[in-house]
Amino acid sequence: MSGTVPPAGHDAGPVTPGARPRYVYLGPEGTFTEAALRQVPGVESAECVPVGSVITALAQVRSGEADFAVVPIENSVEGGVTATLDDIAADDDLQIRREILVPISFVLLGRRAMDPAEIRTVSTHTHGWAQVRHWAAAHLPQAEFVPAGSTAAAARGLLDDTTSYDAAVCAPLVAEQTGLPVLASAIEDTAGAVTRFVLVSRPGSAPAPTGSDKTTVVVPLPEDHPGALMDILDQFATRGINLSRIESRPTGAGLGSYFFSIDFEGHVAEERVKAALAALYRLIPGIRFLGSYPRADQRRYSVPEYTQDAAYRAGQEWVAGLLGR
Numbered sequence: 001m002s003g004t005v006p007p008a009g010h011d012a013g014p015v016t017p018g019a020r021p022r023y024v025y026l027g028p029e030g031t032f033t034e035a036a037l038r039q040v041p042g043v044e045s046a047e048c049v050p051v052g053s054v055i056t057a058l059a060q061v062r063s064g065e066a067d068f069a070v071v072p073i074e075n076s077v078e079g080g081v082t083a084t085l086d087d088i089a090a091d092d093d094l095q096i097r098r099e100i101l102v103p104i105s106f107v108l109l110g111r112r113a114m115d116p117a118e119i120r121t122v123s124t125h126t127h128g129w130a131q132v133r134h135w136a137a138a139h140l141p142q143a144e145f146v147p148a149g150s151t152a153a154a155a156r157g158l159l160d161d162t163t164s165y166d167a168a169v170c171a172p173l174v175a176e177q178t179g180l181p182v183l184a185s186a187i188e189d190t191a192g193a194v195t196r197f198v199l200v201s202r203p204g205s206a207p208a209p210t211g212s213d214k215t216t217v218v219v220p221l222p223e224d225h226p227g228a229l230m231d232i233l234d235q236f237a238t239r240g241i242n243l244s245r246i247e248s249r250p251t252g253a254g255l256g257s258y259f260f261s262i263d264f265e266g267h268v269a270e271e272r273v274k275a276a277l278a279a280l281y282r283l284i285p286g287i288r289f290l291g292s293y294p295r296a297d298q299r300r301y302s303v304p305e306y307t308q309d310a311a312y313r314a315g316q317e318w319v320a321g322l323l324g325r
């Protein structure tokens, strides 16, 4: 990592000095991702460009066409957004700079005012469908699901003669934006669902530690290493580091080839995190650091006293003193 603490407002500067930073996000207008983007400080004066997929958004950051991407990564009901987890993990050329939480509630919009029981086909993002499937089974028993690139893309497709589905599941805001009739509201199976989004850039300096931070790493599962997961977890446990997410994903290289995507509490500038990362690197050199960034909920976590920075320093000084005796 290089550089200094990023300026206030934008988390890092644009590629072209003096130009407005360019943010790409999963669009079109009215997606939950756009709601996440609007929470990023300084975005009001930036250029914001909707794109059709998470893969395109991340590719544009990698290629330098965009400075930042906002993409969904995890949902409190449905779990990880695999397109994002896999694409971010594929290389070490992206860095997570911020997480953003958005509460999720869905409406059913129709091509025209109609009884939901008449609906034969309904479109939305796969994560949207996963969060309304019980409601749909009870209220749209005939309906077949038509996957769309995003919830808002599904809704906007209803304005278009080239699509033929009857209804779409999306954010309530899209009803106001499009004027399409609301056939049902608050149709989510689980009230209070939250989706977590991340702001991603090319690698640079990590945002400064706040005392309430998270770090994301990708750890390939080594072959022929009995207890590998236990050894990985041990590096965190012995340093008093709490994990907030761990998921295994196939690498795509063949059956049995996996990586772990891990979020944990702490910042790479903290001694216990540095020590854990160094130990993991010795254990599994293919580990990738994907960023340290402030927790969206700013929740404070307790760190055992023996793994706080002061304890590390005291331990290092004691050992250094042994050499000088």
Ligand SMILES: O=C(O)C(=O)Cc1ccccc1
Residues within 6 Å of the ligand: 026, 030, 031, 032, 033, 034, 072, 075, 104, 125, 127, 128, 149, 150, 151, 152, 195
């Ligand atoms: O399609 C959207 O609106 C998105 O932003 C992705 C998504 C879909 C469903 C729940 C949360 C985010």
